[in-house]
Amino acid sequence: MKRVNKISIACLFASIFLFSSCFNKFLTLYPLNEIVLENYWTEKADVESTLRSVYAAMESKDCIEKMILFGEVRSDNIVDGQNPQDDVKQFTKDNILETNGLVKWDCFYKVINLANTIMYYAPEVQRIDPNYTRDELNANLAEAMFLRCLSYFYLIRSYKDVPYVTRPSIDDSEDFHVGVTPFEEVLDSLIADMEFVKDYAVNRYAGAASNDNILQLSNTARVTRAAAYSLLCDLYLWKGDWDKCIECANVVFNRKYADYEEYVQKYGESGTPVYDMRGYPLYPEITEGSTQVNEFFYEVFGIGNSMESIFELTFMSNSTKNESITKYYGGQTQQGWQDGCLSGNSELYVGVATGTNALFGEGAKYSGKFDTRCYYSTYESNSKYWILKYSYDDVFFKSLKGGAVGAPTVSRSSRSETEPSNWIVYRLPDVMLMKAEALVMKAKQFENVEADTLSGTEERSAAAAEKNNLFQQAFQLVQVVNLRAVDRHDYTTNSSCDTLKLKDFNTSATAMEELVFNERRREFLFEGKRWFDLVRMARRDGNTERLVNYVLPKHTQNQSAIRIRLADMDAIYFPIFKEQIKINPLLHQNPAYIQDDYSEHI
Numbered sequence: 001m002k003r004v005n006k007i008s009i010a011c012l013f014a015s016i017f018l019f020s021s022c023f024n025k026f027l028t029l030y031p032l033n034e035i036v037l038e039n040y041w042t043e044k045a046d047v048e049s050t051l052r053s054v055y056a057a058m059e060s061k062d063c064i065e066k067m068i069l070f071g072e073v074r075s076d077n078i079v080d081g082q083n084p085q086d087d088v089k090q091f092t093k094d095n096i097l098e099t100n101g102l103v104k105w106d107c108f109y110k111v112i113n114l115a116n117t118i119m120y121y122a123p124e125v126q127r128i129d130p131n132y133t134r135d136e137l138n139a140n141l142a143e144a145m146f147l148r149c150l151s152y153f154y155l156i157r158s159y160k161d162v163p164y165v166t167r168p169s170i171d172d173s174e175d176f177h178v179g180v181t182p183f184e185e186v187l188d189s190l191i192a193d194m195e196f197v198k199d200y201a202v203n204r205y206a207g208a209a210s211n212d213n214i215l216q217l218s219n220t221a222r223v224t225r226a227a228a229y230s231l232l233c234d235l236y237l238w239k240g241d242w243d244k245c246i247e248c249a250n251v252v253f254n255r256k257y258a259d260y261e262e263y264v265q266k267y268g269e270s271g272t273p274v275y276d277m278r279g280y281p282l283y284p285e286i287t288e289g290s291t292q293v294n295e296f297f298y299e300v301f302g303i304g305n306s307m308e309s310i311f312e313l314t315f316m317s318n319s320t321k322n323e324s325i326t327k328y329y330g331g332q333t334q335q336g337w338q339d340g341c342l343s344g345n346s347e348l349y350v351g352v353a354t355g356t357n358a359l360f361g362e363g364a365k366y367s368g369k370f371d372t373r374c375y376y377s378t379y380e381s382n383s384k385y386w387i388l389k390y391s392y393d394d395v396f397f398k399s400l401k402g403g404a405v406g407a408p409t410v411s412r413s414s415r416s417e418t419e420p421s422n423w424i425v426y427r428l429p430d431v432m433l434m435k436a437e438a439l440v441m442k443a444k445q446f447e448n449v450e451a452d453t454l455s456g457t458e459e460r461s462a463a464a465a466e467k468n469n470l471f472q473q474a475f476q477l478v479q480v481v482n483l484r485a486v487d488r489h490d491y492t493t494n495s496s497c498d499t500l501k502l503k504d505f506n507t508s509a510t511a512m513e514e515l516v517f518n519e520r521r522r523e524f525l526f527e528g529k530r531w532f533d534l535v536r537m538a539r540r541d542g543n544t545e546r547l548v549n550y551v552l553p554k555h556t557q558n559q560s561a562i563r564i565r566l567a568d569m570d571a572i573y574f575p576i577f578k579e580q581i582k583i584n585p586l587l588h589q590n591p592a593y594i595q596d597d598y599s600e601h602i
Helices: 044-058 061-073 086-092 106-128 134-159 183-197 212-221 225-239 242-267 295-303 323-328 428-452 457-485 509-523 530-541 545-554 559-566 578-583
Strands: 078-080 275-277 280-282 309-313 330-333 336-339 342-344 378-381 384-387 392-398 411-414 423-427
Touching: 044 106, 044 134, 061 086, 061 106, 061 134, 061 323, 061 342, 061 530, 078 086, 106 134, 134 183, 134 225, 183 225, 212 309, 225 242, 225 309, 225 423, 225 428, 225 530, 242 280, 242 428, 275 457, 280 428, 280 457, 295 392, 295 423, 309 428, 323 330, 423 428, 428 457, 428 509, 457 509, 509 530, 530 545, 545 559
Parallel strands: none
Antiparallel strands: 078 342, 275 280, 309 423, 330 336, 342 384, 378 384, 392 411
């Protein structure tokens, strides 16, 4: 039976505590004094109820919409789909103005204000409610802090410098006009906050121990310690602290592998849905004895809340709807199937079946590869490449291994309107490839030292050996992710099974970095990560040259104007919505979007 994992999510998020519906003031800091009464915030249930509202705010239509728009639409993955509205077209054309309502940031500040409210009141509740333990308080604070930090992380990756507020709006006499805090200061604060609470988060929620499906659901739909360390891993990657990034990734790996070992001990190898893929518990594309590719897609994106997942925003069957997925990627409505207003860039699909696609199988490095991720991410119809991921609950086709070159016949099952898709924030391959990127960037430091500062042969040899060791570790992580995707069962250490060869990529740190970035693109198509990956690359480069080279080919018009505009580092971020600047005189527009310098008619 499909979607058994979601049956009891209602137990976790049954009642949603709603603050006032009027949240349209700047920063959504609507005063809470109307509901913060003397008879509220007196017991544990009040904290838990408000905490559910933080998750609900993060799962709002607006938040999911921004995760898609900000993380994908300006990237080389996305072009116009079916009848996009003008504001969406301006995103795909990279012609985004301060008057475009889609750049409003209110939804994330709703999450932030709710989280701030919990952190303000919960300690006092713990003092007066004898049934509310210190450990429970700490766990709740870790959840609230995670959701606040995740919201700010989306904001700084999207806008760069943003207002940073850590206290709730609880009194309408307060002035909440706040100027922006620089990106680097916000990032440092997020790291400090997550470091403080990372070990307060629970390792595992044990309330549903008699039912493994429910247990797995609760441990991916709520913040756990693995989720906390995954966010920290990501923050350190953007910070450029490679050692801390690697350290956090290893904590996540140990936690997920411990879960896997416990499952194997309980059910045996044959009863475990994931495989030990060279030390990482991942779903295979196909199960042993089968000839049909669909296992990974069905478990991770169809059912959701999979064993491979770390944290995802979870939507209850027959209760809530993930309307943004339907709008942007496609889905069932009361009127029937609706194509998404976004579609995949043709370069993701064209030439894959013949081995001539640059991303999925071109030339000696990828010759003979049959990467399944193309076929379950997009499909061609009427010269559009529609998005399968999230909008369908099952995609399946005959195994490509050992077959002749040619596109498989892909079957797909559209998702029911009453069974909405989740939105995955972190899953295990994400953390694996974060670590791979950190290893490569750490190796780049040795490459620079080797080239520039070491004169002695012995010192050069030591630096070269360390660099190559780091390259090898990074490559092994990429290889595991790639092995799963090219439909292999023999996940042994036998090099004859390998689909990529280290010698093709370890010529330089730049080549290795591009390997990791390309693998991230293949693995996380349409998961809201690609544009942020390109922004992170540009920040490290100190220029937008590589970013422009990736995204420019998808634009069939005005390439010269887009190249000129994106040469400005500020232009890789979004404008602040014009009305928010009017409300708050302390805000100033991103200089790349000041009207004198920015045309509305590109």
